[in-house]
Amino acid sequence: MIVLEELTKDFGGKRAVDKLSLAIEPGKVTGFLGPNGAGKTTTMRLLLGLDAPTSGAALIDGVPYARLHTPLRTVGAMVDSRIGHPGQRAASHLLGLARSNSIPACRVGAVLAEVGLADAGHKRIGTFSLGMRQRLGIAGALLGDPQVLIFDEPVNGLDADGVVWIRRLMRAKAAAGATVFVSSHLMSEMQSTADHLVVIGRGRLIADDTIDNVIAESALNSITVATPDAAALAEALSRAGYSVTRTDSGALRITGASLEDVGGMAHGLGLRINELTLHKASLEQAYTELTSSSLDYVPTESERAAS
Amino acid sequence: MSTIQETTPASIRPARTRWAGAVAFEATKLASLRSTRIILPLALLGQAALAWLLGSSAQASGENGYDTAMPAPFIAFVSLQLSQLFIAVFAALSITSEYGSGTITTSLQAIPVRFRFLGAKAAVLGSIGFVAGAVLVGAGTLVAAPAAGSYGQFTPGQLATAMLGAGTYLGLLAMMMLGLGALLRSSAGAVTAAFVLLFGLPQVLPLFTVDAVQEAAGYLPTNAAAVLGTAAEQPYGPDTALAVLAAWTVVFLGAGYAALRGRDS
CATH class of the missing domain: 3.30.70 (Alpha-Beta Plaits)
Known part of the structure; x- marks a missing residue:
């Protein structure tokens, strides 16, 4: 269970996340949508204690991330695809993470196999493609068998098989009772993956509803x-x-x-x-309509005509 | 890969486990990094080369009638002025490379409490620095003693002083550089700062004719280390030298911790 209470973050004078209040429930995949710069990544970083909120709180199972006893056993997250030290081998990267949170070392081989990197464990991370690095990041998230999963744009860099794989993975984890919170700018991806949608624009909450309701309430129907x-x-x-x-x-x-x-x-x-x-409006249309008023950079009429 | 098969002992107390986990995290990373296997042997190589050069020079000068005799372990200690740079850079990179590669995000997810994160790193790097210091002076003595011949005669006590002094100095230096790295977050910046502190300032400050500046130069880490490693009594004793090094360490680590805690990652 993830709870945001009036979560606010300013960078310099600019407000990136603006009084965001949310409850993200277990047993569901919750899609986190918004245009570029809407504050999705910042919200996830606040949730993981990587950035400190200006005000408000981000809680996981009722406490801030840093108060979790062995966080990797509660929360598995990937918010940056720059995973690990380039000179380190993939298996030893995971082994270090396992040791840091009292996770049995046998999980390293298990998660490498689970993400399809069983043969790449001995390779240095610097030699990995973006897709492999993404899989390694997901392996790290799954290492502690956590009940909360947080992924920022997980399909970036994955091939078609990888996209299907991560979608199935998230659905399976949610079906097993996990809280799955995943950001994306690919609406079509969310339509086939998420049960629930949270849409933000300019750091503010625009919609927090089931996918069906978001579509049903679209003026584009x-x-x-x-x-x-x-x-x-x-x-x-x-x-x-x-x-x-x-x-x-x-x-x-x-x-x-x-x-x-x-x-x-x-x-x-x-x-x-x-x-x-x-x-019926597609999710894409419903989303475009929801967020068009909150875009940071709205294309001019001539740009629209050109496209 | 065989390390993966081992299991975690279940009987450790939770509070200890989290510190032990953070230490194991850092040790696992450093042990598997290619840069570790390059930088540390380079330090040993540099140490042996300079110790041989200084040892030979002591003998040559001595034979020409100059009073350059010095116990071989102290020659080895003086040779640290080259090899210390490798240890300093190694320690600074241990954190700046996390920022450079972006893996700091993953590390702080595993160990979100900043004090434990930096404290565990300091413990691991301090230990590596201590062992490195003792080994470098020991190896340096092995090279310097034959090179210096009769001009490098030493007592076991002098060897112990130099090894212990070097271990203490490099252990604390590694922690200083870790703090500096956490503060600067940039490999280039931290390496530059290390050169300025260990090479630049000790060369430049004595050029000033102002007494206060000259006196201040005596309190630079390198000069305090020289007192500690050679049991000198000038300009102050070993106890003061240890206090000076400890103060530098507290200042740098403290600044690094403040930056780690106060700034977004």
């Missing part, structure tokens, strides 16, 4: 309705306060209304309906 008398329906819908546009095929596209609203209104007017479809 729309309804397409095709009727022979589109003009009459459009007028009625507009009068009722919904936003209506005409598609190229002559159908109407309505936002802000439910299927029942549109169907009922057509029925009331005695109109024949040829098509009535709900278009």
Whole structure:
């Protein structure tokens, strides 16, 4: 269980994390989303006691990270892919971590095998690719068999197999009761991995809800309705306060209304309906909408047009 | 890889375990690093070379009628002025390389209490420095004694003084450099600072004609070490020398700890 209480962090005069309050529950994968610079990594570093909060608190199982008795046995985290000393061998890096937290040394071989580095344990970390380093970081996180996992952008540098692997790993850990807190800017990745979403922008909480609810509440959900008398329906819908546009095929596209609203209104007017479809926003769209107002760098109109 | 198979004893008390764990963490890292296997032998090589040079020079000068006779262990101690740099750099790099490689993040996740993290490092590096000092002077004596011949005769007591003095000095120097490394967080910066402290200031300060500066130069770590390792009584005794070195260590380690605790990692 991870709890943030009004967590705030200033760097110089700039506020990176702004009164963030959250409870991240066990048994779920909680996705942590936000545009670059939103404060995701800073929040995770505060959680691990790497940075000190300006005010507020970040607690794991009720205490700050530094108060955990053997932290690696409670929390497994990877917030920096620059893992280990380049001149050190992967297995000895893990062995040092194991010894530091009274973790049986036999776990070293076990986690190396678990992350697919069984044959690379004797290699120096400096020779590792980014993907291998990422796997080594995850091996370090799993070493103490912790009940809380914190990963910052874990899929960076992983190949397609690796992405599937880490997704399965996180799902399996959550199913076994672990608290899994994972940041990403890849919305599609979260859609298939996370149960719950925390979205932040400019250090502030924007959304804290299940994936389904985040999508359901998106203003980008729309309804397409095709009727022979589109003009009459459009007028009625507009009068009722919904936003209506005409598609190229002559159908109407309505936002802000439910299927029942549109169907009922057509029925009331005695109109024949040829098509009535709900278009759910993708998580990507819902997210873009949520965060567009909090972007640090908003593209100008000309940049938008160019892309 | 055979070390991986061993198991952790379960009977150790928790409070001790965490310190022991932090010490084991640092020792495991240093033992497996390639830089350890390069820097420490280089220190020994440098020590042997300079001890031989100084020993031969003592004999040559002595044969030409100059009074340059000096106990071989003290020749070996003087030779530390080269090899100490390797130990100083080794100690500074033990923490600055963690910042350089980014692995400091992982280390502080394993040992989040900064006092224990730095304290365990200081214990390991201090021990390595102590053993290195004694070994370097012992090896230096083995080389200097035959080179100096009759101009390097010494008593067992002089050997013990030099070995113990060198061990104490390099143990404390390693801790000073660890503190400096924690403060500066940069390998280049820490190595530069080590050169200034161990080479630059001892050369430059005596050039000033101001008495206060000359006197202050006597309290530099290198000069205090010379008193300690050769049982000299000038400009102060070995007890004062030990206190001076300890004070330098407390100042540097304290500054490093304050930086580690106060700053974000």
